[in-house]
Amino acid sequence: MLEVVVVGRPCLRRRPPFGGDVVAIPVRTPLIGRGDDVARVVASAVAGIARANDVVCVSETAVAIAQGRMIAAETIRPSRLAYFMSRYASALATMNQPESLQLVIDEVGAPKVVWAAFAQVAGRLLGQRGVFYRILGETIATIDGYTGTLPPFERTIVLGPENPEGVAAEIAAKTGAGAAIVDVNDLGAAKVLGASANVARARVGDALRSNPHGNGDEQTPIVVLRGRSAGAKFFLESAA
Numbered sequence: 001m002l003e004v005v006v007v008g009r010p011c012l013r014r015r016p017p018f019g020g021d022v023v024a025i026p027v028r029t030p031l032i033g034r035g036d037d038v039a040r041v042v043a044s045a046v047a048g049i050a051r052a053n054d055v056v057c058v059s060e061t062a063v064a065i066a067q068g069r070m071i072a073a074e075t076i077r078p079s080r081l082a083y084f085m086s087r088y089a090s091a092l093a094t095m096n097q098p099e100s101l102q103l104v105i106d107e108v109g110a111p112k113v114v115w116a117a118f119a120q121v122a123g124r125l126l127g128q129r130g131v132f133y134r135i136l137g138e139t140i141a142t143i144d145g146y147t148g149t150l151p152p153f154e155r156t157i158v159l160g161p162e163n164p165e166g167v168a169a170e171i172a173a174k175t176g177a178g179a180a181i182v183d184v185n186d187l188g189a190a191k192v193l194g195a196s197a198n199v200a201r202a203r204v205g206d207a208l209r210s211n212p213h214g215n216g217d218e219q220t221p222i223v224v225l226r227g228r229s230a231g232a233k234f235f236l237e238s239a240a
Contacts, residue, residue, distance in 0.1 A: 023226040025225075026213060026222070026223050027223070028219050029041055029042075038066045042171050042175065043171070046222060046224060051177060051226065054178065055177065055204055056171060056177050058182065059222075063167055064159055069159040072156055076157070085113070100145045104143065116135040119131045143158075145157065164194025165195070167181055167194060180194065180204050181193045181194040182208055184211050189209070191205060192204055198237045207225050
């Protein structure tokens with residue numbers, strides 16, 4: 001039986017969005033593993049918590065792990081190119097870990113990765129940032145480095161979830177609230193990968209930039225977003 005613990009703490013590391021009009025409720029779950037029914041787990045966890053006009057935000061890592069979309073780092077044999085490039089990479093885990101970078105090389109090919117690296121250097125000389133990631137796009141965005149994953153998955157590289165739109169729709173149907181599958185980190189980046197109908201994706205992303213999910217061992221892959229003084233439907237497209 002699921003033990004549900006509402007952590008209910010605001011993230012104080014960054015200024016809350018929307019002038020305090022948002023309540024973000026992190027919800028703890030048991031450890032999610034391969035083969036788990038994410039929609040069922042989420043519905044059980046938020047029972048009695050989520051309301052019809054809330055949006056239930058679920059970590060894309062939890063969804064991907066349940067789908068079995070993960071690879072043990074020890075099973076990957078990085079190439080010399082992956083080792084070389086990872087030494088000069090930024091702090092982004094996907095790039096500074098040769099195993100994760102090798103998956104990118106396998107996906108798009110070494111020539112494209114090398115070209116993106118040269119374009120990045122040229123872009124920096126011209127005052128442009130992020131050229132490397134714009135060229136490779138979702139290939140990098142959907143691969144999580146293993147340093148930010150909760151044990152026992154800390155040496156596991158997690159790929160992006162399959163069909164996040166469909167998963168969000170299933171969660172919405174079982175919870176009676178809006179739902180979103182989200183990719184959030186401690187660098188202030190928050191992206192909605194999939195959402196149920198009428199979810200205001202931009203507002204959801206903005207509300208999650210302070211990362212109320214947490215990036216450590218909080219074990220809170222669910223955050224329930226609720227509008228407060230801004231109105232009950234703040235996170236729905238029908239909101240005024």
